């Protein structure tokens with residue numbers, strides 16, 4: 001059993017038919033759209049079979065071989081040959097996962113902004129579903145990331161208080177880019193200046209020192225592997241009133257909403273593998 005295989009049986013070697021392959025068999029148009037890499041494990045699981053998710057060059061080839069009608073996302077380098085700055089060694093000439101990336105970095109503003117962008121995309125999909133009622137629309141996730149808590153102590157509160165959206169709204173830049181700008185050895189002065197300029201937050205000298213020293217990661221380097229980011233998130237906690245339980249994927253149950261044929265089954269607790277059966281049944285009913 002491997003947890004790295006994509007589109008395979010639990011033995012990690014036997015390919016299993018994906019929902020997109022079933023749709024192709026029925027002559028239904030297919031598409032994969034993501035704000036993350038189109039060869040990431042999540043989109044790949046709809047169209048490819050590889051023993052290890054890191055084999056993104058094979059994922060790219062298989063997505064094209066299957067003839068997915070619409071492919072929109074990042075990672076052009078896996079579709080380009082090395083001669084054109086890509087990573088393909090066979091020379092082929094070819095042409096909202098970011099919520100997860102922001103939550104890995106414990107960045108509240110970027111997580112919320114990417115979620116709002118995803119919400120807009122769901123709105124467009126819902127409009128389409130209403131005009132095409134034989135379409136099954138499912139909105140879900142493959143996991144939660146970060147364990148974001150929308151509550152915390154402010155600097156002067158005695159009780160827990162809710163998230164400060166007005167403070168979060170002032171963020172101009174993602175924490176990922178701020179930390180990139182700070183580099184490997186930031187000084188407390190540089191940290192204070194960057195946090196003020198990008199996030200409109202005036203942190204104290206002690207807090208800036210904690211970020212510059214990356215104290216949180218030093219306390220628990222195995223669980224906090226993103227340099228500087230978790231120390232920054234920790235310091236920002238009383239200003240934004242957002243806390244984080246983790247820097248990686250959590251075991252939280254997820255929502256699965258839907259509209260259209262079969263969506264009435266999206267109730268109560270379900271194992272996520274049930275979604276495949278519900279989609280397959282809708283595919284059968286639509287033709």
Ligand SMILES: [Zn+2]
Nearest residue numbers: 100104145249
């Ligand atoms: Zn992730």
